[in-house]
Structures are given as structure tokens and as C-alpha cells.
Amino acid sequence: MATTTDRTKLLQNAGVVTTLVDAGMEFLKGRRKSGALLLGAAAVSSRIPGFGTAVSIGLRAYRRLR
Numbered sequence: 001m002a003t004t005t006d007r008t009k010l011l012q013n014a015g016v017v018t019t020l021v022d023a024g025m026e027f028l029k030g031r032r033k034s035g036a037l038l039l040g041a042a043a044v045s046s047r048i049p050g051f052g053t054a055v056s057i058g059l060r061a062y063r064r065l066r
Contacts, residue, residue, distance in 0.1 A: 012049045016042050019052030034059060 023038035038056060045052030 008049075012046075015050060015053050016045050019045055019056055022056050 019038055019042040023035045023042060026032075026035035026038055037059065038052070041052040041055035
């Protein structure tokens, strides 16, 4: 039986992994600054849950509005 703590940890790890995947995609597209920003956000996201996701969403919104 999964407890709330287990689910929270799973979601936190999923957020870090998805941010790392986004960073890898940015590097593949040649966007080195965005990739580095997302790598840093993934590192911070391991301490502050949701930070990497927020940075990823913010980066996408910035690109769309630019």
C-alpha cells in the first residue's frame, strides 16, 4: 500500500526526470542556454518540488509570447 509520502516522492522524482528530458531535448535542438537553465532547474527541483516544471512552463510561455 502506497502512502502519501511515497506518492509525493514519486511525483517529485517524475518532475526531476521530465525536466531532465526537456533539457536534453533543448540541447538536441541546439538551444544550449535553455538546456543549461533546465539542467539547473532540475537540480533545484530535487530540493523544491515543482520548480523544474515551473521553469519549463515559463520557458515555453516566453518562447510563445516572444
